[in-house]
Amino acid sequence: MDEVMKRPTNPSVLVADDQADVREALRMLLKAEGMGAVGVDGPATALEQARRRSFDAALIDLNYTRDTTSGEEGLELLEQLRQHVPEMPVIVMTAWGNVPLAVEAMRLGAADFIEKPWENMRLMGVLRAQIALGESARRQRRLEAENALLRGDEPDALIAESAPMRRVLDLIARIAPSDANVLVLGENGTGKGVIAQRIHALSPRAERSLVKVNMGGIAESVFESEMFGHVRGAYTDAKGERIGRFELADGGTLFLDEVGNVPASQQPKLLRVLEDGEFERLGCSRTQSTDVRLVSATNADLDAEVAAGRFRKDLLYRLNTLEVRLPPLRERRDDIPPLARAFLARSAARHGRDPLHLTASAERALLAWRWPGNVRELQHLMERAALLAEHDQVSAAALTFGAPGEVDAGGGRDFEGMTLDQAEAVLVQRALERHEGNLQQAADALGITRQTLYRRMEKHGLRDTAGHAD
Secondary structure (H helix, E strand, C coil), X not given: CCCEECCCCCCEXXXXXXXXXXXXXXXXXXXXXXXXXXXXXXXXXXXXXXXXXXCXXXXXXXXXXXXCCCCHHHHHXXXXXXXXXXXXXEEEEECCCCHHHHHHHHHCCCCEEXXXXXXXXXXXXXXXXXXXXXXXXXXXXXXXXXXXXXXXXXXXXXXXXCHHHHHHHHHHHHHCCCXXXXXXXXXXXXXXXXXXXXXXXXXXCCCCCEEEEEHXXXXXXXXXXXXXXXXXXXXXXXXXXXXXXXXXXXXXXXXXXXXXXXXXXXXXXXXXXXXXXXXXXXXXXXXXXXXXXXXXXXXXXXHHHHHXXXXXXXXXXXXXXXXXXXXXXXXXXXXXXXXXXXXHHHHHHHCCCCCCEECHHHHHHHHHCCCCCHHHXXXXXXXXXXXXXXXXXXXXXXXXXXXXXXXXXXXXXXXXXXXXXXXXXXXXXXXXXXXXXXXXXXXXXXXCCHHHHHHHHHHHCCECCCCCEC
């Protein structure tokens, strides 16, 4: 059975040489320097060990019993190690002082070379330098992979003045310090990702990575590669190695959004890593271990999915050690105005606008809307308002509720859920636009006098299309 691949406290070196006394001398030297060594007598055994466990470096002879002078066996082993374990530095040894052979080894990817008989000080200096460089390269690859995932993310506002959200935050404060897995439930757009960030920030893992994965955006065919990584050559287009999300999140938090979309065929693989903390990169038999705190989110009814046979019950048990249920925005009305102001300020700053303010009529309209898209809909609404606002104030008439282009059965805006003030503002604005700012024609179309139209425009903060305030 494969050994679990863990980064050891002390560096571990794979030593390949067909002479037992050489292997023993190197083992004793490395032990005295605080390093572990696994000695093997030939290329086949070296490859087997490299596939089974992780080493910080390999020290390999270029000549073995089959051919003691050409170095072909050693060069072939070097190429195979570079193919199967590209992140491991390989240092070659040769007893012949053969400079062309050493040059060829370096060309094939050797990190450095040592001549036999070696000088202990030089050998240990080379080993330490290459182990340090290898660790630095691993950290760099990890940072690059993290940055690729996290680039462009910005923290969302966490505003919780309403009683339902205060209860949610109190629950999070109690559960965040633990390592228990958390399942966040709520409608689309309620801010489940923000809650995952909060849990991570309040946990002992806050200094490590929070890695986010949209499970609904991962095709079944690439699930293993995305989650567990792959090695070069694992499949046709695998030109290099890839670090998976579980490996990236090691020591930190892994956030699985839309976890209800994990394909049934992949659920056992996800369950295994949650149960054992072990996985293999695609195309590699070495078992790696990972230590992650899992936060999942879904708007699906997972109990119903379990009953329908589409979601594993044992996987659900692993996901929902603790549950957090987020209320929809319509149930947290006290949060709507401060959220809207925060989103408006952020959008104005992003688009280079002077500070914008919501009028009283706009806040009344926001409170009256039904918010089918929850906090995300409010955020998008404020983004549009910041882009389209002509002055420093955003009135009710400037708010475009619903998704862009949403219409009712009559071909107009959906008035269901609007207040009379909101509907009136929309109708007045539409009449002004249709009649290109001709106030008398707009008033006639609305069935009111010109003076009444003036009052309605003033009430809703409207202007005619020619840009004149009334």
